[in-house]
Amino acid sequence: MRIDILTIHPELLKSPFDHSILQRAKDKKIVEIVLHDIRSYSNDKHRKVDDYQFGGGAGMVMTIQPIADCIEKLKKERDYDSIIYLTPDGQTLKQGTCNQLSTFKNIIILCGHYKGVDQRIRDHFITQEISVGDFVLTGGELAAAILCDSIIRLIPGVISDETSALTDSFQDNLLAPPVYTRPANFNGWQVPEILLSGHLKNIEQWREDQAIERTKNRRPDLL
Numbered sequence: 611m612r613i614d615i616l617t618i619h620p621e622l623l624k625s626p627f628d629h630s631i632l633q634r635a636k637d638k639k640i641v642e643i644v645l646h647d648i649r650s651y652s653n654d655k656h657r658k659v660d661d662y663q664f665g666g667g668a669g670m671v672m673t674i675q676p677i678a679d680c681i682e683k684l685k686k687e688r689d690y691d692s693i694i695y696l697t698p699d700g701q702t703l704k705q706g707t708c709n710q711l712s713t714f715k716n717i718i719i720l721c722g723h724y725k726g727v728d729q730r731i732r733d734h735f736i737t738q739e740i741s742v743g744d745f746v747l748t749g750g751e752l753a754a755a756i757l758c759d760s761i762i763r764l765i766p767g768v769i770s771d772e773t774s775a776l777t778d779s780f781q782d783n784l785l786a787p788p789v790y791t792r793p794a795n796f797n798g799w800q801v802p803e804i805l806l807s808g809h810l811k812n813i814e815q816w817r818e819d820q821a822i823e824r825t826k827n828r829r830p831d832l833l
Contacts, residue, residue, distance in 0.1 A: 611714065611765060612642045613770060614690070615754050617721040618659055618672075620645040626755040633770045646684075651676040660724050669725035677727060681735050682764060686821065693718040693737045696750035696757065702741030703757065705780035707740070711757075718755065722752030725768035764770055764829065783832045787820035 615623060625666065626632065627643050635641045649657040653675055659709050660670040681693065701707070720727070720736070732739070742753045756778035762768055779786040790801040804816045825832050 611640070611701055611712075611762070612644065612716045612758050613719060613761075614644045614646060614684055614717070615721065615758075616648055616776050617644050617749075617751055618648050618675065618723055619721075619749060619751055620647050622749075622751040623755060626669055627758070631763055631768060632759060635762050635765065636797060638767060640765055641762050641766050646680055648750060651680045651683075653656075656716045657751070665724065667725075672723055672727040672731075674728040674730050677731050679737065681718065681720075681731075686699050688716050690718050692715045693720070693733060694812050695720045695722065695727065695736040695739045696742070696753040698744070698746050698800070700741040702744070703760070704763050705760075705778075708757075708760040711761045715797045717761075719750075719754050721754050723749040741774060780820075780832070783825075784821040785825045785829055785832070787817040787824065 616624065623645055627636065632641075632643075636643065650660050650712050652673075659673055659676050661673050663669070663671050682729060684690070684795060692711065696719065720731070739751075740757065743757050747753060769775055775781075779787065794801045794806060802816070804812060807813065822833075
C-alpha cells in the first residue's frame with residue numbers, strides 16, 4: 611500500500627511513522643508513506659497557501675491552487691482508490707471503514723488547516739471525507755496519523771499475530787472482553803478461574819459473554 615499525505619506541516623507526521631508497528635511496516639516494505647508539503651506547490655513567492663474567506667468571516671481558508679496541483683500531479687503518476695479529506699464534518703471513522711481502506715493499494719490523505727479547504731477541492735477531487743470524532747483539531751495531521759495507524763495494522767504481515775487484530779473491539783460490533791496476564795494473584799486480586807482452566811471452549815464462551823455484557827453496559831448503540 612502507498613499512502614500520500616498532503617500537509618502544510620510534514621514535520622508533525624515524521625515521528626508517528628518512525629516508531630513501533632508503523633516503522634516495521636515501512637521496513638518490511640508493506641506500506642510506503644510519502645509526505646507532501648503543500649507549500650512547495652504554491653505559486654506564491656512566499657509559499658502562501660491560505661487567504662481570507664469570500665463573504666467575510668473569521669479565519670483563513672486553504673487556497674485551491676496548491677492542493678489541486680499536488681493532487682493532479684499524483685493522479686498522473688498512479689491510480690488512487692480513495693482521496694480522503696480529514697474534516698470534523700466528515701463521516702465518523704468506524705472499524706468497518708478501516709477494514710475497507712486496508713484493502714486499497716493507493717490512498718491520498720489531505721490534512722486540512724485553518725477553517726478548512728476551499729469547497730471546490732472537496733467538490734471536484736475528494737472521494738471520501740472522514741472525521742476522527744466530534745471535536746476540532748488545529749489541523750488534520752494528528753487525525754492522519756490515527757487513520758494511518760488504524761488502517762496499516764490490519765494489513766497482513768504488519769502485526770505478528772494477524773488474528774489479534776480480528777479480535778479487537780468493534781470487529782464484530784462488540785467491545786473486546788477483559789484481559790489478564792501473570793501473576794494470577796496480585797494483592798489478593800484473582801484472575802477469573804475459567805481463564806486458568808485450560809478448557810478452550812468454555813474460555814471462548816466466557817469471552818463472548820463478557821464482550822456482549824461490556825458492550826451492553828458501555829456501548830449499547832453497537833448492538
